Amino acid sequence: xxxxxxxxxxxxxxxxxxxxxxxxxxxxxxxxxxxxxxxxxxxxxxxxxxxxxxxxxxxxxxxxxxxxxxxx
Numbered sequence: 001x002x003x004x005x006x007x008x009x010x011x012x013x014x015x016x017x018x019x020x021x022x023x024x025x026x027x028x029x030x031x032x033x034x035x036x037x038x039x040x041x042x043x044x045x046x047x048x049x050x051x052x053x054x055x056x057x058x059x060x061x062x063x064x065x066x067x068x069x070x071x072x
Contacts, residue, residue: 019069023047033053
């Protein structure tokens with residue numbers, strides 16, 4: 001069984017975040033997220049924006065029990 005299947009089958013609250021290439025750029029607050037968002041080979045997001053999204057998701061639970069992609 002693959003890792004994501006183990007997570008999906010668990011009884012814990014979870015969100016899988018799929019990120020593209022991570023950069024050391026600043027937090028911009030301008031990024032796109034979605035469960036149907038496709039990441040291209042050139043997609044990037046800063047570590048700061050990824051961290052902001054993940055911290056926000058901890059409180060909002062907008063993607064609870066789902067896999068979400070993020071890109072700038």
